[in-house]
Amino acid sequence: MDTLFSNVTVVTMDEELRVLFSAFVGVTDGKISYLSKEAPTEQPKQIINGEGMVLMPGLINCHTHLPMSPLRGYADDVDLATWLNDYIFPREDRLDGRCVKAATLLSIAECLRFGTTSVSDMYYFCDEVAQAVAESGIKANISRAITYFGDDFDFEKDSRCQELVALKEKWHGYDNSRIRIEAAIHGEYTSNHQVWEQVSDYAKAEGLRMHVHLSETKSEHEGAKERHGLTPAQVLDCHRVFDVPAIAAHCVWVEDEDMQLLAKRGVTAVHNPCSNLKLASGCARVQDMVKAGMNVALGTDSNASNNTLDLFEEIRAATYMAKGASLDPKALPAQAALLMATVCGARAQGRQDECGMIKLGLDADLILLDFTQPHLMPCHNVMSHLAYCVNGHDVVMTMVRGKILYSAGKYHTIDLNAVVKEFADYVMPKMFGREEEKLG
Ligand SMILES: [Zn+2]
Numbered sequence: 234m235d236t237l238f239s240n241v242t243v244v245t246m247d248e249e250l251r252v253l254f255s256a257f258v259g260v261t262d263g264k265i266s267y268l269s270k271e272a273p274t275e276q277p278k279q280i281i282n283g284e285g286m287v288l289m290p291g292l293i294n295c296h297t298h299l300p301m302s303p304l305r306g307y308a309d310d311v312d313l314a315t316w317l318n319d320y321i322f323p324r325e326d327r328l329d330g331r332c333v334k335a336a337t338l339l340s341i342a343e344c345l346r347f348g349t350t351s352v353s354d355m356y357y358f359c360d361e362v363a364q365a366v367a368e369s370g371i372k373a374n375i376s377r378a379i380t381y382f383g384d385d386f387d388f389e390k391d392s393r394c395q396e397l398v399a400l401k402e403k404w405h406g407y408d409n410s411r412i413r414i415e416a417a418i419h420g421e422y423t424s425n426h427q428v429w430e431q432v433s434d435y436a437k438a439e440g441l442r443m444h445v446h447l448s449e450t451k452s453e454h455e456g457a458k459e460r461h462g463l464t465p466a467q468v469l470d471c472h473r474v475f476d477v478p479a480i481a482a483h484c485v486w487v488e489d490e491d492m493q494l495l496a497k498r499g500v501t502a503v504h505n506p507c508s509n510l511k512l513a514s515g516c517a518r519v520q521d522m523v524k525a526g527m528n529v530a531l532g533t534d535s536n537a538s539n540n541t542l543d544l545f546e547e548i549r550a551a552t553y554m555a556k557g558a559s560l561d562p563k564a565l566p567a568q569a570a571l572l573m574a575t576v577c578g579a580r581a582q583g584r585q586d587e588c589g590m591i592k593l594g595l596d597a598d599l600i601l602l603d604f605t606q607p608h609l610m611p612c613h614n615v616m617s618h619l620a621y622c623v624n625g626h627d628v629v630m631t632m633v634r635g636k637i638l639y640s641a642g643k644y645h646t647i648d649l650n651a652v653v654k655e656f657a658d659y660v661m662p663k664m665f666g667r668e669e670e671k672l673g
Contacts, residue, residue, distance in 0.1 A: 234267065234277040235635060236260040236597075241283025242604070243268070244615060245591045246290050246575045250568055252615050258288055260597040263635035268593060281630070285605040287615060290590055291350025291598040291631060292544040293578025296444075296482040296503040296532025298356045299340040299365075300333040303656070303664050304537035313450055313512045321537065327664045333358035335655040337365035340542060342647050344371060345639040347543040347625025348600040350632075353480060353503075353532070353582055355417045355444050359396065363404045366412055370638045370646045372598070374582050375404065376417035376444040379424060379432055386427035388435060397432075401439060411634070413442075413583070418474060420446040421457050421465040429472035436477045442583055443474060447481035447502075450514045454486035466491040466500075475500055480581050482532060484522065485515040492518075496526035501581035504573065506550035507541075508534035516558040519551065519565060519573075530581040531573045543625035548574050552620055567620035601630040 236259070243253040245268075259267025259277060267273050301321075308320035333356070344352060351372035356362060359377045366373040377397045388394045397416060405414040416436035418424055436443055448454040448465050457465040466487055469475065475498040484502040487495065495502065502522050509515060522529050531547045533539050548570045555565035579589030588598040602623060604612060609627070612618055631639040638646050 234259045234261050234273065234275050235279065237267070237273065237277035237280050238283045238288050238599075238601070239272065239280055241286050241288045241601070242615060243591055244287060244289040244571075244619065246571065247590045247592050250616070258591060258599070260599075260632075260635045263597055265591060265593055265595050265597050265599075268591065281601070283601065285603065286629070287602045287604050287619070288591070288599055289602070289619070290575045290588065291600050291633065292348050292574045293530065293582065293584075293589065294344065294349045294352045294533055294542065294544050295480060295501070295530040295578050295581045296505055296534060297340075297352055297354055297542065298535035298537075299352065299354050299362060300328070300336040300356050300358065301535035301537040302336045302339045302343070303332065303660050304535070305540050307537065309511075309540070313514060314452075316512065316538070324664050328358065329663065330358045330361040332660045332663055334361040334365055335652055335660050337362050338369065338647055338652045339656065340536060341365060341369045341371050342639075342644055342649055342652065343536065343542045345369070345631045345644065345647075346628065347541075347545065348602070348628035348631055349542065349544050350598040350600070351578070351582060351584065351588065353415070353444060355419070355482075357393070357396070359400050360403070363400065363407070363412055367407060368646060370633050370636055372411050372584070372588070372633060374413045374415050374442065374444070375400070376415040378417045378419040379428055380419045381424045381428045384425065384427075386425065386431065388431040394432065394435070397435075401441065405441070415442045415444050415480075416477075417444040418469070420449075420453065421469055422453050426472045429469055429474050433473040433476055437473075441477065443477050443479035445469065445474065445479065445481055447484055448486040448491070449483035449509070451486055464488060464491050466494055470494060470498060478583060480530075482534070483509065483514070483517065485509055485517045487518075487522070489521070489525075492522050492525035492527060495522075499528075501528040501530055501577070503530050503532040503581065504547075504551055505532045505534040506547055506554045508538045510550065510554065512538060516554050519555055520559065523569075528577050528580050529573055530578040531570075541625075544574055545619075545624045545627075548620050567614075567616045570620050571616060597632055597635040599632045600628050602627045603629045
């Protein structure tokens with residue numbers, strides 16, 4: 234046994250949603266090898282004293298754009314179209330691979346700090362995203378967002394699609410599938426049926442999953458109905474996008490029929506409550522999607538629209554949004570929101586046999602939270618605290634596959650000082666020019 238967590242409160246997130254007090258969890262060769270109320274007889278190489286601590290599965294962030302960290306706080310309190318067209322797109326035009334690498338490392342440091350062990354990312358310069366993921370030790374499903382506004386799309390000639398092909402060849406399955414590559418269509422409103430069909434056919438042929446933005450805003454949803462006479466979900470389905478397992482980010486405006494369709498097609502909805510509230514996109518009907526049979530996971534969206542990658546904030550926001558929108562305090566209870574951030578996230582990533590629970594044989598993707606702090610006392614109900622009191626700052630250790638990547642303020646795989654220096658020396662001057670440089 235490599236590592237033993239002793240005398241710790243264990244939140245398993247397994248089928249019985251057990252909370253075990255003063256328990257022991259062992260890790261051997263990156264896997265969970267021991268779980269009991271009794272101490273093991275075997276002597277571990279290292280013991281982590283878990284007194285006053287809670288051990289739970291690492292959180293899974295199923296929709297984000299890691300390289301957008303330089304844009305955090307750059308444009309707030311505007312609508313999505315203004316945010317994108319007037320602020321985000323012009324700055325993104327200045328990005329290069331070097332910026333993306335540093336920006337992604339900063340975001341991964343933030344993820345690890347807040348207890349996230351796996352992410353589903355959609356962006357471009359994905360080779361640099363993959364390099365940062367590879368170095369850091371976090372798990373990621375990485376996708377290259379395809380957008381296309383012409384009318385003669387050819388997968389073989391399109392540079393974005395060729396980037397996807399190269400990415401798949403180089404990174405899909407890296408480090409025993411710690412990195413997986415997915416296909417991505419940015420959205421219905423940023424591409425056409427040629428793109429949907431050709432990208433989907435490639436994904437199907439190569440056994441890749443799909444990541445799309447779907448019905449995020451009312452104007453996007455209504456626009457599709459005007460253009461096609463069909464909702465975004467219906468039109469993408471007609472053009473084979475859901476022929477492979479897919480993640481549909483947002484699903485704020487999906488209709489009852491869409492939910493039935495998406496459930497039948499095995500599509501996961503990724504709920505991003507903070508981003509949807511901040512951009513005033515609306516309140517996704519999570520309870521109705523679950524009732525329709527859909528898997529619903531959680532995401533932060535980018536730290537430019539949120540403005541943090543703290544998934545504990547999304548857990549709380551998801552519960553509050555469901556209760557407030559339905560006028561029912563029983564809507565989306567603590568356990569349900571915690572499942573969305575763990576078990577349902579693993580299912581969304583195709584990693585359900587690998588992580589999302591504390592269970593023998595699964596990867597040791599684990600986080601430890603300090604429950605001895607004033608804001609967590611007393612503790613009548615651990616699950617309730619995890620949903621309603623905890624935030625990412627309470628995480629004191631983050632482990633992926635048995636390897637500690639973050640503990641007590643220190644990163645073990647990321648040189649944060651070097652990343653900060655790279656931001657000051659290169660990323661901020663490149664993206665914001667001299668005027669911002671002065672502001673530091
Ligand atoms: Zn997004």
